Amino acid sequence: MPNTPNTSANDGSGYMLYHSIGQYPGKAKEMAASLTAFADCWGAPDDEQWGYALGQRQRFIDLWNQLLKAPRASLTTTENVTSALAAIIMALPREDLEGRVVLVAGDCFPSLHFLLTGLAGRYGFELRTVALREGANWVEDEDVVAAWGPEVGLALLTWVSSTSSHRCNLEALVAHGRKQGSVIGVDITQAAGLIEYDCMAVAADFAISTSLKWMCGSPGGGILQVMPDMIARCQPSLRGWFSQDNIFSWDINAFSYAPDIRRFDNGTPSVMACVASVPALEWHAEQDWGVQLNKNRELCDVIISAADDAGHELASPRDPAHRGGSVMVRLGDGDEAQALLSRLRAASVFADARGPILRCSPGFMTSREGVDRLVVALRDSRSR
Incomplete structure (x- = not known):
């Protein structure tokens, strides 16, 4: 996967582990x-x-x-x-x-x-x-x-x-x-x-x-x-x-x-x-949670579209009314999931997997730029 300019491993733009550990700006310093x-x-x-x-x-x-x-x-x-x-x-x-x-x-x-x-x-x-x-x-x-x-x-x-x-x-x-x-x-x-x-x-x-x-x-x-x-x-x-x-x-x-x-x-x-x-x-x-939820929904839609384009099965409900804040995608097997996670990590995108199920949860620090890096990885996975 090509490197993305101006991407820092700790800027949070590609952080999608809110189903595991949530992050917000300044968390480490305030804690x-x-x-x-x-x-x-x-x-x-x-x-x-x-x-x-x-x-x-x-x-x-x-x-x-x-x-x-x-x-x-x-x-x-x-x-x-x-x-x-x-x-x-x-x-x-x-x-x-x-x-x-x-x-x-x-x-x-x-x-x-x-x-x-x-x-x-x-x-x-x-x-x-x-x-x-x-x-x-x-x-x-x-x-x-x-x-x-x-x-x-x-x-x-x-x-x-x-x-x-x-x-x-x-x-x-x-x-x-x-x-x-x-x-x-x-x-x-x-x-x-x-x-x-x-x-x-x-x-x-x-x-x-x-x-x-x-x-x-x-x-x-x-x-x-x-x-x-x-x-x-x-x-x-x-x-x-x-x-x-x-x-x-x-x-x-x-x-x-x-x-x-x-x-x-x-x-x-x-x-x-x-x-x-x-x-x-x-x-x-202190946050506007209507804004935060809308952002999550928009980024989840991008991930779902990318999974569809790559031919991967969606393992989450498509209707946001029946879904939480995460998108799960079924890959071929656990080895494929781990290989994809390695490529994502190299691009400062952080998700995880349970067996062949890739779990992505775009949250408060996640940006469209970070999700786009995930999209590239999913697109590349189609040809592997």
Whole structure:
């Protein structure tokens, strides 16, 4: 592939890994400044450490709460989506799971399926995984509905799949689940921060996510959002002094859960991921997200056209209303995908692959110039 003039490996123009790690202008500098400020406070020989540290955690929570339009005191921090789902499973009333079915789609995030497989026997539920149709790239909503009857105690919906960018119809699926009497959760990781998610409008019982991707934060910055009526029904097994309304209640025989999302906290909370992520979340909150989404859609259209021209199969929905912020393209095999990634990297274009599936997510720093370099690589791949 010919070199492109005036292309720097770190200018972000060819960065298309927002399904993995989000970037924004000045991220490294702002993250370093935030962590340095934390280190200066934490290392000072005075008594101001906890006020600062917990204040940063609360700022993280407030920014996520604002983004998701979540009810007050319904969102807390977790390490990742797997620990968030585990917290819910271990907190639900016994009758919601024991002898019932937990429903999940076959294109969910694998880590969550690993967790559910391991917990099924311990909590007495059957794990029902809705399979992909033969040759399909994602699970169809109608197949989820067909598998979802009143025996389903809990259904975990994947809003946008990490392997196809298929976006499910949350409104229809949640409405169906309400008729079945199921607890409904949504993994919003692959679209949160790019496509609007309104907790009140969706009305699922809980949502889980991370700050890594479109939110441009750091590892460890996960969130768990639970609606107030569901919180009242939950008694988390993993509990500690921060699970109480008054965390300084030291009577070891008089534990009582906090009345809100704090009951999902446990011991002394981790704050480092919050400190590292707050600058990104603050930057994010200042953006015009209509403009950002339109830009993503325009660049995705260019990638789709290039894949079509090169004769590659599109592994994502063509209709943007049914797609997240990524475009997946099926190449011949894994070796072809890795060879293409090497050529892209040489041209300062950064994507990744899962087997033969090339994953491209144009985001906040991606430019048309960067996408054009991807187009050249896809065009060249046709002749190889």
